[in-house]
Amino acid sequence: MAPHESPLALVHGEAGAIMTEFAGWQLPLEYTSVAEETHATRRAAGLFDVSQMGNLHLLGRGAAAAAREALTRDVTAVPVCCSGYALLCNEKAGVIDDLIFLVMSGSAIGLVVNAVNHYKDVAWLNQHLALNMQVDLEDLRGRSFGIALQGPKSEEILRSTNIQGRFPDLFGTFTYMRIALMDVLVSRTGYTGEDGFELFGAAEDGPVVWQTVLNFGREHGLAPAGIAARDVLRQEMGYPLAGQDISEETTPLEAGLRWAVDWKGSFVGRSALEKAQPARRRLGFVMEEHGIARRGAAIYRGDEQVGTVTSGTYSHSLGAAIGQGYVSLAANPAPGDEVEIEVRGKRMKAKLAKLPLIAKKTRPSWGQTERRMKS
Amino acid sequence: MNIPDDLSYTATHEWMRRGEEGVAVGITDYAQGELTDIVFAELPEAGRHLNAGDEICALESVKAVAYVYAPLSGAIAAVNEKLKKEPELVNQQPYGDGWIIRLTPDQPEQTVDLLDAAAYRQKIEAAGPSH
Numbered sequence: 001m002a003p004h005e006s007p008l009a010l011v012h013g014e015a016g017a018i019m020t021e022f023a024g025w026q027l028p029l030e031y032t033s034v035a036e037e038t039h040a041t042r043r044a045a046g047l048f049d050v051s052q053m054g055n056l057h058l059l060g061r062g063a064a065a066a067a068r069e070a071l072t073r074d075v076t077a078v079p080v081c082c083s084g085y086a087l088l089c090n091e092k093a094g095v096i097d098d099l100i101f102l103v104m105s106g107s108a109i110g111l112v113v114n115a116v117n118h119y120k121d122v123a124w125l126n127q128h129l130a131l132n133m134q135v136d137l138e139d140l141r142g143r144s145f146g147i148a149l150q151g152p153k154s155e156e157i158l159r160s161t162n163i164q165g166r167f168p169d170l171f172g173t174f175t176y177m178r179i180a181l182m183d184v185l186v187s188r189t190g191y192t193g194e195d196g197f198e199l200f201g202a203a204e205d206g207p208v209v210w211q212t213v214l215n216f217g218r219e220h221g222l223a224p225a226g227i228a229a230r231d232v233l234r235q236e237m238g239y240p241l242a243g244q245d246i247s248e249e250t251t252p253l254e255a256g257l258r259w260a261v262d263w264k265g266s267f268v269g270r271s272a273l274e275k276a277q278p279a280r281r282r283l284g285f286v287m288e289e290h291g292i293a294r295r296g297a298a299i300y301r302g303d304e305q306v307g308t309v310t311s312g313t314y315s316h317s318l319g320a321a322i323g324q325g326y327v328s329l330a331a332n333p334a335p336g337d338e339v340e341i342e343v344r345g346k347r348m349k350a351k352l353a354k355l356p357l358i359a360k361k362t363r364p365s366w367g368q369t370e371r372r373m374k375s
Numbered sequence: 376m377n378i379p380d381d382l383s384y385t386a387t388h389e390w391m392r393r394g395e396e397g398v399a400v401g402i403t404d405y406a407q408g409e410l411t412d413i414v415f416a417e418l419p420e421a422g423r424h425l426n427a428g429d430e431i432c433a434l435e436s437v438k439a440v441a442y443v444y445a446p447l448s449g450a451i452a453a454v455n456e457k458l459k460k461e462p463e464l465v466n467q468q469p470y471g472d473g474w475i476i477r478l479t480p481d482q483p484e485q486t487v488d489l490l491d492a493a494a495y496r497q498k499i500e501a502a503g504p505s506h
Contacts, residue, residue, distance in 0.1 A: 034412045034437050290415040292435055314414040314437050344433055
């Protein structure tokens, strides 16, 4: 099957991007180099095409209740125009997907899901909502664009584009604005650990929004960035990639995502999760020798294999190969532990590390502000 | 695609340049473009002897690991130590500062099958666009 084309395909072609296939989509791998694009994002800003992300809407008066039932977060307690990170679990508390939910109104919840799990998520939601007459699932596949503007200069850049509308000030909030006369949902979220925004709108408006932000952003150091840089940036933050670092074989507890579980109310997988006894733990690592530990590489302590790598790459910001994986709790693993990881048939020295590997620089979120106001 | 006329090429995307100080070996512009950003060069020791076709070293990029093979038999006379700190030189100047080793050939005619620039160009064009 031919890969899907992003609504931004034409602008990538003109920009000379090297394209690659990712989760059934044709997307920019890189424009200049991973080093330049990651540095631009950490120091100024990077612009990413994320149109492959699935864009789903739960609609109807039962939308919030349905989202509570489907997700690990209590969406019924989230104010309108606020968003958050949640997991979609199966009955055994295995992670089907991770996603961002957006509370658009009392009767509309947006779900931004991973391209690789898009069809699976839709099938699973349809199956669980089949008997619920108060909610309908709408799939915007092929009809929407997604653009991520990420980096410390993001707000300055977005403000310079003559936007109209109210600005989302806190992390995890969103507003509706007009950029270059196009209607855009502007969400203060991202996958890089930097301050930044994710912009969503109608597919046909995507190229104009992309070009406008890029043109205004250039003088602030904005660079278009591909999925190779995006993968490095998320690994520096220790963010899991669904289907790779988290899957139906892992529970939220093993993955270190307990914070994304609200225990108020019932949800699919809850009873299994309550009984779950994690046998392993997701941890980061930094290589101390010259090699990238890739997915599937064995992690050793002495002669014993204690874990397996799920993601690995090279961080230009840290000047070292990094990654994440699962380590058996029987080995009592702790950040700072010396281990060896198999790379190119050799065991190389590495150190286990707490995630994130680079300090998060996002704005305070609406949840944090709410708690501060209450206390 | 930069394929200098004065070099010899292998089917495994190495180039070699015969000079007074031996035979310099590196990887082609095409090969570095396929690998993208090289972050580690695991270099061999000088003095080691290689047969034509033997593995010289591994180059590692974010995308993949590539092995570099000797185009002819000989002893390693020099290693480009700069690549330890700046492996990106292989991306930036594959035929210049990104050279990998220099060999002192045993017998200059003991080589793997070599291609001239035209034949190498034909080979990679026949492989089709890489992306």
